[in-house]
């Protein structure tokens with residue numbers, strides 16, 4: 001199964017993508033996570049991405065598309081994957097469609113996790129990310145067992161630089177300009193699935209599973 005998660009920053013794409021990946025035994029591929037691990041490792045790719053990410057801008061398509069196409073041609077992606085944070089622009093979506101169709105493949109579903117802007121700032125200001133393994137928490141809705149410590153790996157939890165309120169506003173504007181048009185793109189392709197992302201995490205997941213199958 002090949003899936004795409006759509007939705008505003010903070011809508012819950014990563015949260016749901018992790019649950020989907022575990023249930024259907026497919027890799028969770030997050031372009032944001034790939035960029036962050038490259039920044040941490042100090043690679044050239046990471047250095048290119050960082051200035052854009054810090055400003056709440058998208059990393060240019062020239063960098064992002066090649067990176068993602070490489071990732072999905074790896075062995076573990078043969079039986080499918082859930083893409084989280086890609087595509088984010090129409091050219092990204094078109095490149096993905098074209099690359100897959102060259103191999104006689106296609107995306108099965110694009111799941112749009114719908115959350116209005118009013119709820120987003122609250123979600124983002126409460127989000128905490130692990131510096132060690134990238135796991136995400138929310139101080140109210142998904143609190144770690146021990147304050148500011150990752151349940152999975154024991155490292156400390158931080159507020160991401162780009163989750164500061166000013167940068168979140170910028171990211172929302174970028175989302176509406178460049179990413180929201182993908183909802184229409186995948187609707188026309190006939191594979192759009194809309195879920196109400198304001199519900200609690202488990203209910204959102206149940207709604208997705210209803211469509212994907214048990």
Ligand code: ADP
Pocket residue numbers: 008009010013014031032033035052053054056057058059060064084085086087088092162171
């Ligand atoms: P969120 O989960 O909050 O939406 P991500 O971790 O997906 O955030 O992305 C963080 C940042 O990484 C984005 O604001 C953007 O700068 C960059 N990024 C991630 N995916 C892409 C992409 N497909 N195209 C361009 N930039 C991206």
Ligand code: ADP
Pocket residue numbers: 007008009010011012013014015016123124126127128136137138139141142197198199200201202204
């Ligand atoms: P995205 O990947 O779309 O940026 P995340 O999955 O990282 O979003 O979720 C953003 C924040 O909101 C995180 O702190 C997460 O724990 C929290 N969150 C995710 N889904 C829900 C939900 N249904 N209800 C409340 N909080 C949620």
Ligand code: ZN
Pocket residue numbers: 130131132133134135150151152153154155
């Ligand atoms: Zn961790």
